Amino acid sequence: VRLHLPNGTQVRIRPIRSADKLLLADGLRRLSRESVHRRFLSAKPRLTARELRYLTEVDMVDHVAYVAVLEHRPDMIIGVGRWVRDAERPDEAEIAIVIGDAVQNLGLGTALGRQLAQAAVARGIRRFTATMLPENRAAHRLLEKISAELDALAPAAVAA
Numbered sequence: 001v002r003l004h005l006p007n008g009t010q011v012r013i014r015p016i017r018s019a020d021k022l023l024l025a026d027g028l029r030r031l032s033r034e035s036v037h038r039r040f041l042s043a044k045p046r047l048t049a050r051e052l053r054y055l056t057e058v059d060m061v062d063h064v065a066y067v068a069v070l071e072h073r074p075d076m077i078i079g080v081g082r083w084v085r086d087a088e089r090p091d092e093a094e095i096a097i098v099i100g101d102a103v104q105n106l107g108l109g110t111a112l113g114r115q116l117a118q119a120a121v122a123r124g125i126r127r128f129t130a131t132m133l134p135e136n137r138a139a140h141r142l143l144e145k146i147s148a149e150l151d152a153l154a155p156a157a158v159a160a
């Protein structure tokens, strides 16, 4: 998926891949402390090799993840979004999204969320959960929008 942010930035959204480990670690290094804290709910100066494997070697069935990269610098990850299916409730998944500070509030989180919702519906997910700080208004608003998207894509399941 290609998109044009309102500030002119051209972006491509694609599934994450195993070869993204260094790019992902780089992206984390560029994030502000505030954004890292909001995403991981803790300070996360760097990811361990094990964490990098978990975050990039996804099966696209129970764990689906996409990255947003700059169209002219495809080695620059500027956003990541994922969901992980709940082991006990297989129609639920926990979602997490993080967008680079320079491109927050430009619709990129919404675009990643839309991709995640489409993939979720196709894989039997009916509900998203997320762990967010109570004061994180952008995250709460984004989860609302993505949940509405999920409902709209699966009207039969909602009515049932």
Ligand SMILES: CC(C)(COP(=O)(O)OP(=O)(O)OC[C@H]1O[C@@H](n2cnc3c(N)ncnc32)[C@H](O)[C@@H]1OP(=O)(O)O)[C@@H](O)C(=O)NCCC(=O)NCCS
Pocket: 034, 035, 036, 038, 039, 095, 096, 097, 098, 099, 100, 103, 104, 105, 106, 107, 108, 109, 110, 111, 130, 131, 132, 136, 137, 138, 139, 141, 142, 145
């Ligand atoms: C939360 C986050 C993913 C949102 O992504 P984004 O690309 O900035 O969001 P979007 O531009 O798509 O906007 C999504 C909604 O949030 C609102 N929003 C965005 N930034 C906001 C802010 N700083 N304060 C209040 N609302 C905000 C937008 O207005 C939009 O709602 P609308 O469509 O009703 O106007 C991003 O800000 C981020 O990465 N934050 C740090 C990590 C984090 O908090 N992750 C979520 C927890 S897992």
